[in-house]
Amino acid sequence: MEKAMQTNQLPPFIDYLLSKKSVDDRALNLRVWNQFAESLQKRAAVNERLEILEVGGGIGTMLARLLENKALPNCCYTLVDTNAENIAYAQIYLENWAAKAGCRFERVSDGKFRLMQAQRQMEIETICGDIFPLLAAQPAAWDTMIAHAVLDLFHLPSALPRLLDALQPGGLFYTTINYDGLTIFEPPLLPDFETQILARYNQTMDERHTDGLLSGDSRAGRHLFGELQQHGVEILAAGSSDWVIYANNSGYAHNEGVFLQHLLNFIETEMRRQPDIDAGLLERWIATRRQQIAGGELFCIVHQMDYLGMLRALP
Numbered sequence: 001m002e003k004a005m006q007t008n009q010l011p012p013f014i015d016y017l018l019s020k021k022s023v024d025d026r027a028l029n030l031r032v033w034n035q036f037a038e039s040l041q042k043r044a045a046v047n048e049r050l051e052i053l054e055v056g057g058g059i060g061t062m063l064a065r066l067l068e069n070k071a072l073p074n075c076c077y078t079l080v081d082t083n084a085e086n087i088a089y090a091q092i093y094l095e096n097w098a099a100k101a102g103c104r105f106e107r108v109s110d111g112k113f114r115l116m117q118a119q120r121q122m123e124i125e126t127i128c129g130d131i132f133p134l135l136a137a138q139p140a141a142w143d144t145m146i147a148h149a150v151l152d153l154f155h156l157p158s159a160l161p162r163l164l165d166a167l168q169p170g171g172l173f174y175t176t177i178n179y180d181g182l183t184i185f186e187p188p189l190l191p192d193f194e195t196q197i198l199a200r201y202n203q204t205m206d207e208r209h210t211d212g213l214l215s216g217d218s219r220a221g222r223h224l225f226g227e228l229q230q231h232g233v234e235i236l237a238a239g240s241s242d243w244v245i246y247a248n249n250s251g252y253a254h255n256e257g258v259f260l261q262h263l264l265n266f267i268e269t270e271m272r273r274q275p276d277i278d279a280g281l282l283e284r285w286i287a288t289r290r291q292q293i294a295g296g297e298l299f300c301i302v303h304q305m306d307y308l309g310m311l312r313a314l315p
């Protein structure tokens with residue numbers, strides 16, 4: 001039986017993450033993904049049980065995706081997220097996922113469970129907390145680190161060394177859906193105004209502060225290429241992972257109109273805080289874009305990048 005938390009009661013951010021799953025499934029760069037999956041299998045052949053850490057894992061959709069694609073070997077998979085609602089929902093989401101997928105799910109203790117799939121066993125732990133203090137106490141602890149749709153929320157030059165210190169030399173770093181500064185909506189609508197608000201939206205990412213420190217990079221996608229190498233990571237694969245959302249005669253796939261509504265909500269909320277953005281034009285722009293979603297006319301592209309890297313072993 002489906003576990004509680006009905007879709008209509010979900011907090012908006014969880015609803016957004018759920019609606020993002022199919023958009024990300026389609027967007028992830030397949031070549032980078034395949035190389036990651038192959039690398040995991042090779043490492044599993046020499047390591048009895050891999051220690052995998054997911055940073056900012058949300059409600060567990062990346063873990064579900066890895067399981068759906070049978071990409072995980074025997075492993076301990078730790079998912080960390082600061083948001084308590086996400087972590088609480090992750091356990092429900094993954095238990096429901098396992099029931100649908102015919103995968104055995106065993107609760108071990110609070111926040112810990114076991115998933116059995118084919119001949120493989122995954123020990124899962126979900127932790128609610130800030131990744132940085134948590135990792136500071138665990139140097140070189142992890143064999144593999146995954147950061148999906150999260151690094152663009154951090155200040156890369158200071159966040160990357162703190163993340164990478166927790167990775168074993170030779171460890172894998174797989175980071176996906178890193179925003180790279182370009183959001184496109186079609187058909188054209190109030191083009192000058194739209195250019196202004198989308199540029200401002202990027203700017204708000206770049207100027208965001210967390211605990212008094214800069215956090216966020218609207219061009220994380222391109223910056224990661226240099227930043228990763230500067231911090232000792234050899235790039236094994238790189239490629240784009242653009243979101244491409246459109247409707248056909250049957251509407252948006254997987255109800256992705258909901259995802260587009262969330263995207264517009266994020267932009268609207270941010271723009272309402274900007275005193276120099278014309279409120280009347282914003283109202284018109286949002287209302288028309290929402291109607292376009294209802295009519296299946298809105299087409300959206302968001303440019304993002306994926307990387308697979310390996311932390312160089314010390315000489």
Ligand SMILES: C[S@@+](CC[C@H](N)C(=O)[O-])C[C@H]1O[C@@H](n2cnc3c(N)ncnc32)[C@H](O)[C@@H]1O
Binds near residue numbers: 060
């Ligand atoms: C855009 S969401 C992506 C979630 C998930 N990776 C997905 O794609 O479904 C970013 C997530 O990172 C989490 N997060 C942000 N800063 C964090 C930190 N310092 N430590 C742990 N999690 C963090 C947020 O709570 C949020 O769930």
